[in-house]
Amino acid sequence: xxxxxxxxxxxxxxxxxxxxxxxxxxxxxxxxxxxxxxxxxxxxxxxxxxxxxxxxxxxxxxxxxxxxxxxxxxxxxxxxxxxxxxxxxxxxxxxxxxxxxxxxxxxxxxxxxxxxxxxxxxxxxxxxxxxxxxxxxxxxxxxxxxxxxxxxxxxxxxxxxxxxxxxxxxxxxxxxxxxxxxxxxxxxxxxxxxxxxxxxxxxxxxxxxxxxxxxxxxxxxxxxxxxxxxxxxxxxxxxxxxxxxxxxxxxxxxxxxxxxxxxxxxxxxxxxxxxxxxxxxxxxxxxxxxxxxxxxxxxxxxxxxxxxxxxxxxxxxxxxxxxxxxxxxxxxxxxxxxxxxxxxxxxxxxxxxxxxxxxxxxxxxxxxxxxxxxxxxxxxxxxxxx
Amino acid sequence: xxxxxxxxxxxxxxxxxxxxxxxxxxxxxxxxxxxxxxxxxxxxxxxxxxxxxxxxxxxxxxxxxxxxxxxxxxxxxxxxxxxxxxxxxxxxxxxxxxxxxxxxxxxxxxxxxxxxxxxxxxxxxxxxxxxxxxxxxxxxxxxxxxxxxxxxxxxxxxxxxxxxxxxxxxxxxxxxxxxxxxxxxxxxxxxxxxxxxxxxxxxxxxxxxxxxxxxxxxxxxxxxxxxxxxxxxxxxxxxxxxxxxxxxxxxxxxxxxxxxxxxxxxxxxxxxxxxxxxxxxxxxxxxxxxxxxxxxxxxxxxxxxxxxxxxxxxxxxxxxxxxxxxxxxxxxxxxxxxxxxxxxxxxxxxxxxxxxxxxxxxxxxxxxxxxxxxxxxxxxxxxxxxxxxxxxxxxxxxxxxxxxxxxxxxxxxxxxxxxxxxxxxxxxxxxxxxxxxxxxxxxxxxxxxxxxxxxxxxxxxxxxxxxxxxxxxxxxxxxxxxxx
Numbered sequence: 001x002x003x004x005x006x007x008x009x010x011x012x013x014x015x016x017x018x019x020x021x022x023x024x025x026x027x028x029x030x031x032x033x034x035x036x037x038x039x040x041x042x043x044x045x046x047x048x049x050x051x052x053x054x055x056x057x058x059x060x061x062x063x064x065x066x067x068x069x070x071x072x073x074x075x076x077x078x079x080x081x082x083x084x085x086x087x088x089x090x091x092x093x094x095x096x097x098x099x100x101x102x103x104x105x106x107x108x109x110x111x112x113x114x115x116x117x118x119x120x121x122x123x124x125x126x127x128x129x130x131x132x133x134x135x136x137x138x139x140x141x142x143x144x145x146x147x148x149x150x151x152x153x154x155x156x157x158x159x160x161x162x163x164x165x166x167x168x169x170x171x172x173x174x175x176x177x178x179x180x181x182x183x184x185x186x187x188x189x190x191x192x193x194x195x196x197x198x199x200x201x202x203x204x205x206x207x208x209x210x211x212x213x214x215x216x217x218x219x220x221x222x223x224x225x226x227x228x229x230x231x232x233x234x235x236x237x238x239x240x241x242x243x244x245x246x247x248x249x250x251x252x253x254x255x256x257x258x259x260x261x262x263x264x265x266x267x268x269x270x271x272x273x274x275x276x277x278x279x280x281x282x283x284x285x286x287x288x289x290x291x292x293x294x295x296x297x298x299x300x301x302x303x304x305x306x307x308x309x310x311x312x313x314x315x316x317x318x319x320x321x322x323x324x325x326x327x328x329x330x331x332x333x334x335x336x337x338x339x340x341x342x343x344x345x346x347x348x349x350x351x352x353x354x355x356x357x358x359x360x361x362x363x364x365x366x367x368x369x370x371x372x373x374x375x376x377x378x379x380x381x382x383x384x385x386x
Numbered sequence: 387x388x389x390x391x392x393x394x395x396x397x398x399x400x401x402x403x404x405x406x407x408x409x410x411x412x413x414x415x416x417x418x419x420x421x422x423x424x425x426x427x428x429x430x431x432x433x434x435x436x437x438x439x440x441x442x443x444x445x446x447x448x449x450x451x452x453x454x455x456x457x458x459x460x461x462x463x464x465x466x467x468x469x470x471x472x473x474x475x476x477x478x479x480x481x482x483x484x485x486x487x488x489x490x491x492x493x494x495x496x497x498x499x500x501x502x503x504x505x506x507x508x509x510x511x512x513x514x515x516x517x518x519x520x521x522x523x524x525x526x527x528x529x530x531x532x533x534x535x536x537x538x539x540x541x542x543x544x545x546x547x548x549x550x551x552x553x554x555x556x557x558x559x560x561x562x563x564x565x566x567x568x569x570x571x572x573x574x575x576x577x578x579x580x581x582x583x584x585x586x587x588x589x590x591x592x593x594x595x596x597x598x599x600x601x602x603x604x605x606x607x608x609x610x611x612x613x614x615x616x617x618x619x620x621x622x623x624x625x626x627x628x629x630x631x632x633x634x635x636x637x638x639x640x641x642x643x644x645x646x647x648x649x650x651x652x653x654x655x656x657x658x659x660x661x662x663x664x665x666x667x668x669x670x671x672x673x674x675x676x677x678x679x680x681x682x683x684x685x686x687x688x689x690x691x692x693x694x695x696x697x698x699x700x701x702x703x704x705x706x707x708x709x710x711x712x713x714x715x716x717x718x719x720x721x722x723x724x725x726x727x728x729x730x731x732x733x734x735x736x737x738x739x740x741x742x743x744x745x746x747x748x749x750x751x752x753x754x755x756x757x758x759x760x761x762x763x764x765x766x767x768x769x770x771x772x773x774x775x776x777x778x779x780x781x782x783x784x785x786x787x788x789x790x791x792x793x794x795x796x797x798x799x800x801x802x803x804x805x806x807x808x809x810x811x812x813x814x815x816x817x818x819x820x821x822x823x824x825x826x827x828x829x830x831x832x833x834x835x836x837x838x839x840x841x842x843x844x845x846x847x848x849x850x851x852x853x854x855x856x857x858x859x860x861x862x863x864x865x866x867x868x869x870x
Contacts, residue, residue, distance in 0.1 A: 220455040221450070317866075
């Protein structure tokens with residue numbers, strides 16, 4: 001099982017005519033003229049080269065060799081690179097020939113990495129934070145958003161902590177509101193920035209009708225949450241942040257990642273959410289993605305999901321009977337208590353979603369979240385066809 | 387390689403820990419119920435409670451975790467715990483924002499029943515004297531519609547209100563006409579024994595969305611014994627009426643209330659079975675109130691709080707087992723209390739809130755135009771005690787009535803938040819003030835709580851429900867569903 005390859009280096013390229021600047025390109029089949037100067041021809045057949053040249057495309061992208069008679073700028077992608085389609089957006093770095101796929105129109109799981117900086121340092125972080133100046137990432141997103149299909153149903157901004165440079169990020173959200181007003185925009189943030197009223201008010205002022213914040217709370221106990229996120233005082237700021245956002249009428253999702261530190265108190269955590277934050281819009285109880293720091297901290301984090309089913313069933317029941325919208329993410333149906341299965345969601349992004357051999361004979365596979373293919377997947381002893 | 391800090395790097399500084407407001411109550415030899423100011427409770431041993439009070443706890447010992455989750459403790463540099471308490475307290479008191487949603491119209495005091503436990507002191511004759519007239523109804527309606535609540539519930543009471551159905555018809559039509567320009571929503575309920583139900587009434591109620599609330603005390607012999615009527619057919623008429631309403635208006639358009647008398651005490655299963663047989667969707671195992679004929683005929687004094695509690699517990703056990711077998715059939719009183727215990731949404735029940743629900747929760751317009759602070763207040767008045775008479779529809783506006791000295795002092799003098807024994811009671815957040823009850827039984831709106839059967843009953847009910855929620859997972863799951 002392997003994730004889709006979303007980045008790589010061109011096998012061959014001729015980009016001299018494009019200058020040195022990195023740019024985002026939207027792919028389009030050369031059956032029509034480019035809609036704008038940032039449309040690149042998607043070459044899938046031999047005759048596409050001719051069409052692309054005839055229609056005056058500036059760039060062609062495909063997997064084949066450029067025919068000898070063509071002089072069009074081009075990128076030839078490595079064979080293992082993910083399947084591409086019309087409307088997808090690629091970032092091309094002319095100097096190095098590096099190519100990254102930033103947006104796939106057919107996917108329901110598009111995300112933009114806003115920054116790798118973060119003021120939490122979670123034990124199980126799948127995207128370990130780095131203290132680097134990566135402000136260029138937001139420039140790149142600003143450059144890419146105009147190329148994203150405005151009918152795209154959903155988009156996620158993730159990090160790092162997207163609100164690290166919160167003023168710039170709010171500007172990016174304003175741009176998203178103007179370009180993609182119908183898209184559900186989900187921001188994965190640790191929520192601590194919202195403890196400051198300025199940030200919560202600026203966020204609310206964006207006024208995107210489908211903007212929501214996904215905020216992790218790992219326990220209802222300060223010492224446990226702070227330990228998991230490796231930041232003293234984080235629990236207090238995060239909870240205050242959630243309260244402020246809701247006070248401003250904003251959508252908030254609470255995310256609880258399940259591992260050996262959080263799962264044993266899950267019943268209490270869910271009861272606490274039901275009692276104290278019943279007004280949040282969604283609670284996601286999430287299986288662990290064994291990648292990034294989770295691999296390093298395996299000894300303190302790993303618990304077979306089978307061993308927290310009682311806690312999970314109790315937590316789901318407490319939340320759902322309290323009228324809180326709850327889902328279970330990232331766990332295969334076979335390890336879940338039957339009472340929990342109706343709450344399970346196919347949550348794993350398509351590019352890193354996989355199934356194992358046991359799934360072949362399973363009647364529930366079509367509805368199942370399956371597994372992460374990233375990092376070093378670990379499997380429950382409960383995996384068996386249903 | 388990244389470096390990670392150990393759990394002990396995130397411990398609170400011991401000297402920074404502080405105790406937030408907590409209350410407790412002894413449950414048994416070494417068991418205490420400990421609660422916060424918004425009704426969350428947990429069980430502790432004596433040693434645990436001592437350690438909590440001495441702040442002798444730390445992450446990892448299990449007690450710290452429980453105490454933090456229940457908002458019993460916080461560190462001085464934290465503010466989320468207090469913010470949560472504050473916002474939840476605000477939610478729990480938010481019924482004050484939608485004042486006086488319930489308005490009771492006593493359209494007549496006449497009744498064709500002669501129940502010895504009658505709490506309203508019915509009259510049997512003299513139509514002109516005991517019926518409400520249209521002019522009075524019209525004034526009362528104006529007062530009702532000037533209350534701040536966006537949803538106004540009009541309940542028609544008696545006596546037997548169907549004896550003056552013409553007036554009900556007039557009020558419903560007038561209310562609809564007058565509410566529309568004010569943007570108010572309306573709900574109508576007739577509290578009736580159903581003996582006088584006919585097609586014309588059914589037709590009207592179907593057309594205008596009028597609900598029915600009736601009395602069903604249990605099986606035929608018990609019901610007819612409690613509720614005597616010429617022909618000895620109260621039960622037959624009530625049951626036939628329930629059936630006709632379900633058929634014509636739908637199964638959720640009629641609810642029934644039972645009154646517990648001495649004769650009911652050992653027959654709770656029979657009573658529940660009768661409700662199931664009649665296809666009713668819930669039951670309310672409620673005690674008799676100390677008003678009206680219930681006092682005069684000494685019915686009220688025939689059993690004490692503990693006997694009622696035994697009756698209620700036995701009934702609840704029986705009802706929970708029925709639910710376990712797959713039939714959704716809530717006990718209303720338990721559902722109310724569990725909702726108080728598990729959510730901060732204010733319930734519409736006027737007897738379980740502080741500031742008290744008198745006036746702020748409901749107003750009662752008597753047949754003669756006198757306005758009372760609650761249904762019980764007019765019951766008292768019929769016994770000659772007019773303490774809670776707020777004024778008259780002919781002379782006063784809504785503002786005059788709710789700001790009257792009578793109401794303001796009844797409410798201010800009965801706040802459980804500041805009352806001796808209540809202010810430190812672990813049950814207080816889930817309880818309420820009942821100034822009329824305490825005035826009726828103790829001549830004191832606040833009440834001397836150790837002598838109060840209201841208090842005894844509430845403590846018994848909440849403790850029992852707490853035990854079920856904590857120690858009986860299957861029952862807890864059912865109770866939580868009732869509270870939804």
